[in-house]
Amino acid sequence: MAQQVSLGRYFSYLVALVVSLVLFSIALLALGYDPIASLVGLVSGSFGTVFRTTQTLFLVGPLLLAALAFLVPFRARFYNIGVEGQLYIGALFGYIVAAQMGGVPGIVAIPLVLIAAMVGGTVWIALPLFMRIKLQVNEIFPTLVMNFIAVDIVNWVTAGPLKDPLTGNLQTAPLPQSTWLPSIINNTELNLGFVIALAAAFVVFFVLFRTVLGFEIRASGASPRAAKNGGVDVTRSILAVGLMSGALAGLAGMIVVTGLNHVLAQNFSPGYGYQGIAVAALGTFNPLGSVVASTLYAALSVGGDSLQRSAAAVPIQLTYALQALIVLSVLIVQKWLKDREERRR
């Protein structure tokens, strides 16, 4: 029985992928682009060269961490759509600590900066968490609202108190080099951030599926009432997932700042917090599934970018539409399969 279910899951991915690619190709054909060449361009643009591959793998980092930040609380039925704001505040906290780290060796500085980022992320989820636990206010609203306040705060400090006076850009001064995440392959974007994200995925997997806390989290999500009757402290589960989520989101922001930009800039996140939700859904809200899903998502983003700049010049927005289409069709096909199975019983 279990095997049938997982077969169905792979089947749903196949169907969704084929449907999305067919629609994508039809759109390309209708607009006079060459669909085969474009699809080849997407693949070669994301994994065709060492440089492109490292770009893709770099992008896996923030996407995967953001996905984890969403899926951990999702497992306990806490919908944190505030990952975007938490990653901004995480990056701000991390930046403030990192800026003081001139002369401190990286082995000391980097962990401190990452911890500060995790603290920042949890600070930003604290209020929605409090509202949910103490006031029984649904978290969707406060977490969403806090995103915009966070972006406004970062907009303010990068235009005001922390602005680098030496540049016209709305950003801070560069961070001391010791806080930059060390590269895995020299002169490429692939750095420690990718490793941190992968490690986080395995830790989250372990916590969710191999610990008592993880069992309680999943029980709280599956059926809060049954969990409570079974002696699970649902409030404690929600508190735990909330704090983990904020910390993961803070990390997501930090590895972009210390791994790529080396400054805190206005709007440095192109919506990683929201894209992470798509990645988590694509990975069936499983940490290891999200590793695969974030790789696919990142490959499409990087591949779409190089496709746009290639001779074919397919605008990247069509690739973005393809990403959304894939996730949406996976969800619909999965639901359809599940309903069919239920009806058969």
Next chain:
Amino acid sequence: MVDYGDLAVSIFAASLPLTMPILYAAIGEVLAERSGVLNMGVEGVMSLSAFVALLTTFYTSSYTLGLLAGIAAGLAMGLLHAFATVKMGVNQLIAGLMLYFLALSIGDFGYVLVSKTTYLHILPIDSVHIPFLSDLPVVGPIIFSQNVLVYASLLVAVVAGLILFRTTWGLKIRAAGENPEATDSAGINVNLVRTICVVVGSALAGLGGASLVIGYLGLYSTGDTLVAGSGWIAIVVVIFARWSPYRAIAGAWLFGLGYAAAAIFIGSSVFSILGPGSGYFLLAIPYIIAIVFIIMFHRGTRPPSYLTVPYKRK
């Protein structure tokens, strides 16, 4: 010296056109959520409709056709959301976010293609000039010198409120969101009601996007820089307004005021004593008010009981 009275009048006058797109979208979201369906895709729908309305108006020189095209785009997106969430029962939050990405990228894609050869822009619709009334001090520029789409948005809010609270239609909608099973037993097709509400709601979001272009900006920009959060704000306004189209007017206006004030203060040197960049705070204030408000009134702020719960007949 700055004349603070004049400044206040100009902020208030500028706030209504900024309120309008938020209000249209918020009314649509009230309808959808009252029936039990959350649509997180509003922002993307508005953006797509803004592009479609701009394109249509540019090529046909007709504001009416532009508005209708924008509404139609919203309607189409609503059908997709209804299919995914009402028919198939996919998680509404996730499906809505995917709708946001999908609609946004389709609109952006269309714009990039067209703007390779053409500079898409239109002249926004004129403001009305009512003899005598428009010339009054204070209320003249604030209330009596707006364009038709602004007045229409207020009218739509009132009509939606009347439908929702004073007709059997409204009763069916609220029942579908409060107790779908009992509604079904009463012989009402819950999923049909929900589908209609999602589609109409999305069409209103489309009207909101179209009104932004036709009634205010006259152009489009990619990467969600045009709607720039109005759709997300609409979702916030719905909760702030406790699922009432009437209160949505006040909620949307609060954010419209925030936008208008920020637009003036960000570029103003007079207020630099507050520190550079502090103008961004004005954008955050409505959100902070919204959060404080919900903490204070959290007991009275309860969403429709079956919001986000798909209904399946037994």
